[in-house]
Amino acid sequence: MDLHNPSPQPDLARNRLPTLFEVLSRRTLAPVDLFAFYIYMRDQQRSVDYLDFWLDVAQHMSLCRHYVRELRRSVMIGTPDGDKSASKRSSAYLEGMGDLIHPAGGPSTLMTEKEKNQDAQMSAFLREEGSNGNGMGHSPSASFGSHASNNHRSTSNDQPRPSFMNSAHEQASDSNSPAHTVARADIRASAEKILYTYLLPGAEREIILPHAITHEITLSIEERGRDDPEVFDAAKDYVFQAMERDAFPGFLRMKALGNLVPTSMIMRVILGLIAMFAGFWVAFVFIFLDYPRHTRVWLLLPFTLGVYALCSHQYRLDPILALAGFSEYTFMSFTKIREPYVRKLLNKRALMVLAVTILIDTALVVLFVFVPGKRL
Structure with a gap:
């Protein structure tokens, strides 16, 4: 099966073992599905925090795409009143992105040029929107509250997190905004939650990443006010390669x-x-x-x-x-x-x-x- 196929449906005609990309994209069935890989990372590798980080970043990407799709839909219906020049510029950005329906199931190295361009345009739009004051500013209290609610490590007695089995739309629907829409504040809260849960030194579920990566993410979120998906690209690719190298071969041998x-x-x-x-x-x-x-x-x-x-x-x-x-x-x-x-x-x-x-x-x-x- 083509790794760049956006369809999340399992490939029943695959005459080979699946790749990590396909497992994370939910294109495989038991016993080599994402649920089995989660349990393997939790019980055998004892490094489920890395997979949880990956899943939270993928959910953050889904929130961003859902938010931009809603804006794009509203622009196609009619540009709201306000700054006309800014609205036209935003409309041009949104209309040029496409539908943003590809899955967030792999690293940037496995994405097509079209998918890379769409995600780059989406990140650029979110950065510009944040710099114009349309996004939420830094909110340490809300962030630390999110951090505290996730201040535990997964153990073999815990139930696997439910969110990684959901589709992108279902993940986006967890927003607190009315009618399951995604507000700009939800994206900001999601980015801060990832930072305070996994990346800051001393975090309860801290994952080990190169200092240059964690420092750049921390600087981007806390000082530059960024919350676009590109902030986590380097960390996401690093974690994917680590799981592919250290955990996935053992998972295939076992399952x-x-x-x-x-x-x-x-x-x-x-x-x-x-x-x-x-x-x-x-x-x-x-x-x-x-x-x-x-x-x-x-x-x-x-x-x-x-x-x-x-x-x-x-x-x-x-x-x-x-x-x-x-x-x-x-x-x-x-x-x-x-x-x-x-x-x-x-x-x-x-x-x-x-x-x-x-x-x-x-x-x-x-x-x-x-x-x-x-x-x-």
Whole structure:
């Protein structure tokens, strides 16, 4: 699928693993969707603050686009009374931007020239509007209030934030303005919330970024009064590259090549070792007490359980669960595998794991059933 396709619909014909761009753009299905990636960042990477920052910046972009679309719509209906020259200049800006319907699901390096130009024009319009006094000024009390309301870290016991599953329109509809419109104050509050929640030194959910990036953002928001989306471009691109390099490969290994979470794998290795110990102990008892071969066939039970559990741990994959079409989100919490390519990949790996399990299990049973017995 073309990465620049603005459609948010999943690509069911994709014959490859998805990219981080597609996951963040909500173009994938379980178990490699945005919800699964959020849980992985929270529970395995312990760095969900980076993804939350990305999602809040994407929501800020959505607010800006929603605000500009509303202005553009009002300009097309009729220019309001006021400064005629300013209105004409604003009308020219707004009419030249287009519809601004592309998603904010990737870094600036993956955007088309048209999308870059539209976002640059939107940011320029918001900067000019703010400098003309149409925007809200700096409001530390409101900002710190927003910061305090978000003054906590996500833990494995927290429910995932609901906003990242919403569309851009639904995110914009969270505004306090009448009739779900976006006011200029909402954009200012959103920018300040991001600054005070993630970027200032000592923030409760502070993310580690190069000092030059955080200093420039702080200066732009606090001293220059900016709140346009371009303020966060450098930080957004840095966080995207960090997640793509450090977290996303592990996410694909866990969700596209396996279907178990670490807690389940630990439980399986414990169960497998206990079952194998029991199997070997009973096998030697049968041999040294000279039990008949038809009795020794019962060794099939502990050996099968032990080998199956250990192979599941080794490959991070429960083959029966995979063939049934399920993957584990959290411990003992399952979801249907809906991504076609991942389902096909997991089915192939499940058959391979079953073949290995049957081969090892058969070898052990045959060895201990047909070895001559000798009563001690």
